[in-house]
Amino acid sequence: MIDNSVNNNQTTEELILKAAEQEFMTKGFAGARTTSIAEAAGVTHAMFHYYFRTKEKLFDRIIAEKIKMLINGLLTSVTDRDMSLNELIKNIIDRHLNFLSANPDLPNFVTREIYGNPDKVKILLDKLIVNAPVFLNIFQEKIDRLAAEGVCRRVDARMLMLDIASLNVLPFLAKPIVNGALNNCMANMEEFIQIRKKENYDTIMRKLKP
Amino acid sequence: MIDNSVNNNQTTEELILKAAEQEFMTKGFAGARTTSIAEAAGVTHAMFHYYFRTKEKLFDRIIAEKIKMLINGLLTSVTDRDMSLNELIKNIIDRHLNFLSANPDLPNFVTREIYGNPDKVKILLDKLIVNAPVFLNIFQEKIDRLAAEGVCRRVDARMLMLDIASLNVLPFLAKPIVNGALNNCMANMEEFIQIRKKENYDTIMRKLKP
DNA sequence: ATTATCTATAGATCTATAGATAATGC
DNA sequence: ATTATCTATAGATCTATAGATAATGC
Numbered sequence: 001m002i003d004n005s006v007n008n009n010q011t012t013e014e015l016i017l018k019a020a021e022q023e024f025m026t027k028g029f030a031g032a033r034t035t036s037i038a039e040a041a042g043v044t045h046a047m048f049h050y051y052f053r054t055k056e057k058l059f060d061r062i063i064a065e066k067i068k069m070l071i072n073g074l075l076t077s078v079t080d081r082d083m084s085l086n087e088l089i090k091n092i093i094d095r096h097l098n099f100l101s102a103n104p105d106l107p108n109f110v111t112r113e114i115y116g117n118p119d120k121v122k123i124l125l126d127k128l129i130v131n132a133p134v135f136l137n138i139f140q141e142k143i144d145r146l147a148a149e150g151v152c153r154r155v156d157a158r159m160l161m162l163d164i165a166s167l168n169v170l171p172f173l174a175k176p177i178v179n180g181a182l183n184n185c186m187a188n189m190e191e192f193i194q195i196r197k198k199e200n201y202d203t204i205m206r207k208l209k210p
Numbered sequence: 211m212i213d214n215s216v217n218n219n220q221t222t223e224e225l226i227l228k229a230a231e232q233e234f235m236t237k238g239f240a241g242a243r244t245t246s247i248a249e250a251a252g253v254t255h256a257m258f259h260y261y262f263r264t265k266e267k268l269f270d271r272i273i274a275e276k277i278k279m280l281i282n283g284l285l286t287s288v289t290d291r292d293m294s295l296n297e298l299i300k301n302i303i304d305r306h307l308n309f310l311s312a313n314p315d316l317p318n319f320v321t322r323e324i325y326g327n328p329d330k331v332k333i334l335l336d337k338l339i340v341n342a343p344v345f346l347n348i349f350q351e352k353i354d355r356l357a358a359e360g361v362c363r364r365v366d367a368r369m370l371m372l373d374i375a376s377l378n379v380l381p382f383l384a385k386p387i388v389n390g391a392l393n394n395c396m397a398n399m400e401e402f403i404q405i406r407k408k409e410n411y412d413t414i415m416r417k418l419k420p
Numbered sequence: 421a422t423t424a425t426c427t428a429t430a431g432a433t434c435t436a437t438a439g440a441t442a443a444t445g446c
Numbered sequence: 447a448t449t450a451t452c453t454a455t456a457g458a459t460c461t462a463t464a465g466a467t468a469a470t471g472c
């Protein structure tokens with residue numbers, strides 16, 4: 001038995017799961033090969049089917065898990081009524097970028113699969129359609145209230161959320177392009193995240209300024 | 211001979227090329243099937259190989275064409291020295307969104323292939339590394355000059371370009387998600403583009419305000 | 421004579437399973 | 447007795463080509 005992977009006390013099931021996650025995340029469902037997954041896990045190919053039966057079953061399990069993470073990440077609403085405008089915006093941006101930082105491949109994985117396999121992410125869309133309006137209404141009310149107090153401009157919460165999401169997510173979705181065009185600026189990822197946190201907060205606050 | 215496609219005076223080669231473009235753009239290289247392409251083109255599968263020899267050759271041809279388009283779209287620099295700040299920003303945003311509007315699947319296609327197949331888009335990255343700094347330096351000089359005149363703040367041209375690109379591109383990359391979360395706002399695409407043109411111009415101008 | 425098209429099939433690759441064997445927990 | 451693992455191979459799918467036939471342009 002050749003121990004070519006560092007399978008320090010991980011079970012075969014875990015090894016396959018981990019290898020499959022890596023393979024599916026980087027290559028997508030169509031590009032992933034069950035043989036490659038087994039090889040990367042350091043186990044016989046038959047083991048793949050022994051533990052997870054089919055490629056599709058394992059993919060469904062992984063994408064369901066990822067979508068759950070994504071929804072939790074997106075819909076962790078900031079509903080504290082006593083929070084100031086500055087705190088609110090800072091909180092939303094920081095949370096979002098922290099989440100992206102912890103799951104850098106997630107946006108790419110989801111957007112990729114959405115095109116080739118629309119029904120796989122139907123669960124995601126359904127959840128969004130139900131939950132997003134709830135959060136956006138609370139957010140809009142908050143903005144309107146603060147606008148009435150003269151603290152900020154009265155802007156559309158939907159467009160504001162799209163702005164925030166766009167500014168935060170795009171570097172992750174197009175990392176090689178952004179990094180290539182902007183002088184290797186994403187080489188140190190943590191530093192880049194810190195810069196973008198400040199930059200995006202500033203951009204949004206200026207947009208909200210009365 | 212069953213004429214199941216509307217091949218009004220298009221040659222077989224053109225029909226295959228068109229079908230292949232559609233297949234590759236939506237499913238990526240790994241997800242695309244040469245049999246499906248031939249079927250969609252309404253020709254025998256052997257014709258695919260007669261005209262284009264291999265799947266990879268045709269893919270390379272299509273991706274090269276798309277990357278050329280993308281580079282032209284990105285690097286159509288606005289270098290008119292006499293342009294005011296307002297005009298400059300408006301021009302960049304309008305051009306970019308017009309380009310995206312004409313090529314809505316392009317960002318997804320490129321970002322998808324970048325992960326599974328880094329060397330396929332190496333040409334794109336090489337071009338960007340060479341050309342982007344040239345444009346960004348001119349842009350930075352322009353900002354610095356206008357800042358010295360007191361017309362705008364002195365901001366980093368790289369971050370500003372990233373902001374603009376993010377705000378413009380993201381809805382195209384994550385269309386189903388944005389559309390699902392934001393109340394079907396992208397149903398009428400032309401209307402949505404017009405709204406984002408104004409919105410993004412406003413966002414960026416506020417960021418630049420002294 | 422060259423170009424275009426078709427049928428049939430080879431060849432490669434990938435998913436999945438059958439069936440034998442070893443390890444493990446009562 | 448059940449669970450885990452292996453070898454070997456079936457079965458499906460997909461890319462690619464061979465070789466025959468029809469259409470086209472001199």
